[in-house]
Amino acid sequence: MRRNLMIALTALTLASALPAAAGAAAKEGKAQIVATVSFRTAPSTSSSVVRYLKPGESVALLEKTNDYWWKVRESGGRTGYVSSRSTYVKLISAPAEEADSGASANANAVIVSSVSFREAPSASGARIRYLKANEKVTVTAKVNSYWYAVTDSDGKAGYVSSSSSYIKLTGPIPDASSGGSSGGNAGTGSGGNGSSSGGSGSGSDSGTDTSGPGGTLDAAAKAEAVIEAGLKYLGTPYEYGSDRNTTTTFDCSDFVRQAFKDALGVTLPGDSASQGAYVRERSAVTTDWRQLKRGDLMFFMDYKGTSSSLYANKQPFTSKISHVGIYLGDGKILQTYSKTSGGVRIDSIAGKHWEYRFLFGGSAL
Structure with missing residues (x-):
């Protein structure tokens, strides 16, 4: 009897677990x-x-x-x-989405591509976090041609670019009449990532200013757009002399070139030495990487080893440029340099051979 009871309880336990497993x-x-x-x-x-x-x-x-x-x-x-x-x-x-609950149930927009969620409607506003693709948010107001005020699924309020490259409206914006049209996709003003073309997004794919370095946006806004574009390629494999017409692999200068092309419609020269000359012609450069601004390009000489003494005789403006990357601020660089390192990645600079090899840097905008 006791044995039969144990068997019955075991069977009941297994049966009750099946729906949960199937649901998972x-x-x-x-x-x-x-x-x-x-x-x-x-x-x-x-x-x-x-x-x-x-x-x-x-x-x-x-x-x-x-x-x-x-x-x-x-x-x-x-x-x-x-x-x-x-x-x-x-x-x-795709994995099935969880049922909407809380703030997300009232969402009127969806994030198209990872975008900065900021405390203020400015590219210099502190970043709260990155909103991820397919996240649902509630747009509470259109601040201007470049920014939406939004609330995320946790009820946190902040600001995101209104570029249709990053956010798509799925419903009306409250009091939209005071802030412009709310129909269709968000306008192409990027709110610190690019300029507005009005309407429902007829500009470039990146929603950014394509008029080049002489465009109307400030340099900080353009730099943010370049960084956002570059981050999308994290993990893309490295290949020396990569094909400039594809994005399946990159070498260092091809990666930098693609980030500028995607973000701003600007085509930089195709190799690191030429990009270095391009930057020197267009901006004041510095040999102290700590003086660089977010989005500046960094140029390096050949790798000789990990000791600083190996680079004691470097000449910032005459040594051969062999590498380039994008400065992210906070002592970080976005770059690609070898197959074994995993392709496009973020590295620290201080105390590493990157610091010792650094020649000069500056803005390409």
């Missing part, structure tokens, strides 16, 4: 690997590689961590992260 599985998406890609322990190019996923492998999509990474489960049952670029992963079905 239903939320997962599916994808297929189309090119060899790193399967990592965390959503960062600096994290450890568990193994390389091969073309033809299937993975379960658990969630889209941000614009650049999927959280996945591979066939062996291990959970990790892979690049979300279509170059590596073919989406078969």
Whole structure:
């Protein structure tokens, strides 16, 4: 009798667990690997590689961590992260979204591409965080041609670019008549990322000023647009002499060139030495990297080793330029330099060979 009771209880427990398991599985998406890609322990190019996923492998999509990474489960049952670029992963079905609740239930806009969520309607406003692609937000007002006042799903208030490259309206804006049209997509004014073209987004793909360095936006706004564009390529593989007509691989100067092209419609010279000359012709440069502004370009000499003494004889304006990157502020650089480093990534400068190799830097705007 006791044995039969135990069997019955076990069966009941298993039966009650089945719907939950089925529900969990239903939320997962599916994808297929189309090119060899790193399967990592965390959503960062600096994290450890568990193994390389091969073309033809299937993975379960658990969630889209941000614009650049999927959280996945591979066939062996291990959970990790892979690049979300279509170059590596073919989406078969996306993970099911959770039901809207709270503030997100009243949302009237959706984030199209990762964008800065700021405390003030200015490119110099403190960043609260990055809003992720597909996040739902509530636009409470159109501040001007460049900025929306929004509330995120947690009820936090702030400001985002009104560029249609970053946000899409799905409903009317309260009191929209006082701030311009609210129909269709947001206008192309980027609110610190570019200029307004009015209407429903007829400007460039990036929603930024395409008139080049002589455009009407200030340099800080353009620099933010370049950085936003560059960050979208995190994890893209490195290839020396990469094809300037594709974005599947980059070398250092190709990456910088693409970021400017995507963000501003500006085409920089195709190699780091020429880009260095371009910057020197257009702006005051500095040999102290700590004096650089966010978005400035940094130029470096050849790598000789990790000791500062190896670079004692460098000549900032006569040594050969062999590398370029984008300064992010706070002692960080956005760059790509080797296959083994994981492609486009963010590195610290101070106390590293980057500091010792640095020749000069300045604005390309």
